[in-house]
Amino acid sequence: MKLSSKKLAIYFIIIFVVVVLSRIFVSPWLWPEKTELVDPIITLMTFTVAGLGLGLIYYLKTAGSPKQMRLFFVTCSGLGFGFILSIVSGIILATFIRPVPLLLTFLLYAIMFIAGAYIGDKIGKKRGLY
Amino acid sequence: MPCGCQSCGQNQNYNITPNITITTLEQNETYTLTLVTYEVNEATYEVAIAQTLLWNYNEASDEANRTAKFISTEITAEDTYMQFYSLNYMVQHAEYNLTLHTTLTPLDSETYNSSFTVMNYAPAGKSGLTSLEFVEFNSSVTLSQQYTILGKAAKEVGKVYEKSGDETLKQLAQGYQVMEKEAKYLSKLVEKQLKEYDGEILKGSLVLIDPWWTCIPCIFSWTALCMAGAWSLCFACCAAFIPCCLCMEWLVIFPLGDACMMIAEQWCIYLGSCP
Numbered sequence: 464m465k466l467s468s469k470k471l472a473i474y475f476i477i478i479f480v481v482v483v484l485s486r487i488f489v490s491p492w493l494w495p496e497k498t499e500l501v502d503p504i505i506t507l508m509t510f511t512v513a514g515l516g517l518g519l520i521y522y523l524k525t526a527g528s529p530k531q532m533r534l535f536f537v538t539c540s541g542l543g544f545g546f547i548l549s550i551v552s553g554i555i556l557a558t559f560i561r562p563v564p565l566l567l568t569f570l571l572y573a574i575m576f577i578a579g580a581y582i583g584d585k586i587g588k589k590r591g592l593y
Numbered sequence: 594m595p596c597g598c599q600s601c602g603q604n605q606n607y608n609i610t611p612n613i614t615i616t617t618l619e620q621n622e623t624y625t626l627t628l629v630t631y632e633v634n635e636a637t638y639e640v641a642i643a644q645t646l647l648w649n650y651n652e653a654s655d656e657a658n659r660t661a662k663f664i665s666t667e668i669t670a671e672d673t674y675m676q677f678y679s680l681n682y683m684v685q686h687a688e689y690n691l692t693l694h695t696t697l698t699p700l701d702s703e704t705y706n707s708s709f710t711v712m713n714y715a716p717a718g719k720s721g722l723t724s725l726e727f728v729e730f731n732s733s734v735t736l737s738q739q740y741t742i743l744g745k746a747a748k749e750v751g752k753v754y755e756k757s758g759d760e761t762l763k764q765l766a767q768g769y770q771v772m773e774k775e776a777k778y779l780s781k782l783v784e785k786q787l788k789e790y791d792g793e794i795l796k797g798s799l800v801l802i803d804p805w806w807t808c809i810p811c812i813f814s815w816t817a818l819c820m821a822g823a824w825s826l827c828f829a830c831c832a833a834f835i836p837c838c839l840c841m842e843w844l845v846i847f848p849l850g851d852a853c854m855m856i857a858e859q860w861c862i863y864l865g866s867c868p
Binding site: 466471474475478481482485486489490493494497499500505509510512513516517519520523524532535536538539540541542543544545546547549550553554557561562563565568569572583586587590592 | 822826828829834839845850864
């Protein structure tokens with residue numbers, strides 16, 4: 464799906480507005496017992512993260528260089544896939560060593576971050592992102 | 594020894610369960626002499642255990658019942674002799690039960706070679722929130738000073754829990770505040786009433802072994818990694834495939850922080866970082 468920068472901006476603004484409205488009106492109704500969803504600081508931080516993310520993606524999509532897009536995509540993939548992979552590898556590791564030293568789990572995460580970044584890079588290249 | 598593996602494998606009929614007989618030879622309010630006799634492979638061994646109550650403290654109030662005992666234990670077996678002291682402190686409060694046990698190995702009449710303390714706090718009527726501290730001292734401190742330091746250590750741990758923001762850990766902080774109060778109370782008690790035995794302890798470094806020390810950083814770091822992972826995957830998906838940007842809707846509607854903390858808690862228990 465290829466959008467012009469104007470259409471992309473409108474699309475991202477709509478997403479952000481819906482994000483804000485959903486958080487304020489829908490979340491407390493869905494999970495009334497969760498104080499996290501009505502906490503103003505956490506809510507504000509959530510909007511900031513979503514806004515910054517959308518803004519950054521918009522910039523990368525419209526004016527960013529392939530190198531910048533690659534850095535963003537690889538970092539995000541590393542954090543995302545890295546977490547999933549470190550859980551999987553941690554389950555295997557914990558069958559041999561328990562308790563698993565905390566530093567070792569972070570080391571494992573660092574390794575899996577690299578693995579996740581590598582996977583992300585492959586996906587990015589395949590999709591012609593950069 | 595009862596039997597070696599080689600002997601057992603050869604179907605020899607060895608009695609590996611010793612036949613133990615316990616006889617109280619002498620007993621009064623402050624002194625108990627017990628003889629433990631046990632038989633292993635038709636050989637009889639005898640161990641004499643003499644326990645002397647050196648100090649007894651009882652305090653009953655509307656708030657709590659406090660008892661403390663300082664006991665000297667002498668063990669004699671064949672040509673072996675050993676002596677150690679133990680201090681037991683118990684508090685029964687409407688809201689909690691607290692026990693403290695210290696074992697002291699004497700070097701001479703004024704100095705202890707080493708000490709080992711176990712302090713256990715359990716909130717009354719609640720399960721799953723029991724906190725246990727193991728304290729070993731190495732620096733030259735007196736018995737009463739040891740409890741003062743223990744109180745300070747408990748205070749510091751309590752502060753960490755208090756600041757955690759997690760409701761479960763905040764409840765633990767209350768326990769550490771009680772530990773601090775009781776350790777200081779005992780310190781003053783020993784200083785005033787147990788002067789004769791408030792000797793210097795030579796060995797032992799202060800080791801505060803608490804699984805929650807690894808638990809808190811584990812939970813917080815993995816919660817952060819989980820949240821960062823979820824947002825990052827959404828951003829990566831959004832960058833690669835525009836309709837995927839809608840994943841942000843789910844991330845903001847869903848209580849991600851709570852969900853990630855729940856995952857992190859279970860994960861840290863699985864890893865062995867949390868009890």
